[in-house]
Amino acid sequence: MINMDERKARVYELCEGLYSIMCDAVKPHDKERWIETVWGNVKDKSQKEFDTFVEMTQGIIDYKDEDDIPD
Known part of the structure; x- marks a missing residue:
């Protein structure tokens, strides 16, 4: 079962x-x-779709953290 509190915390x-x-x-x-808009768009997605959102979003953040993207 999907824990919506954990899911929302991860989105935030x-x-x-x-x-x-x-x-x-x-x-x-x-x-x-x-x-809240982002949360509204992903809260009811399947676990697979949510995991893809998390993976892609974290990838963007991690990529920037490596200073590969100029400011």
Whole structure:
């Protein structure tokens, strides 16, 4: 069974990571509303789809952390 609290916490964690690496041109003005929108889009996905979202999002964050993407 899917634990929605854990799933939501993971989405929030990933969104915080993404937000921290976004440039001002694409950074949402209302971070909390943006995170809630992302959560609304992924909360009811299948476990496989959710895992893919997590893997891809974490990959973007990790790639930036390696300084492979210029600021």
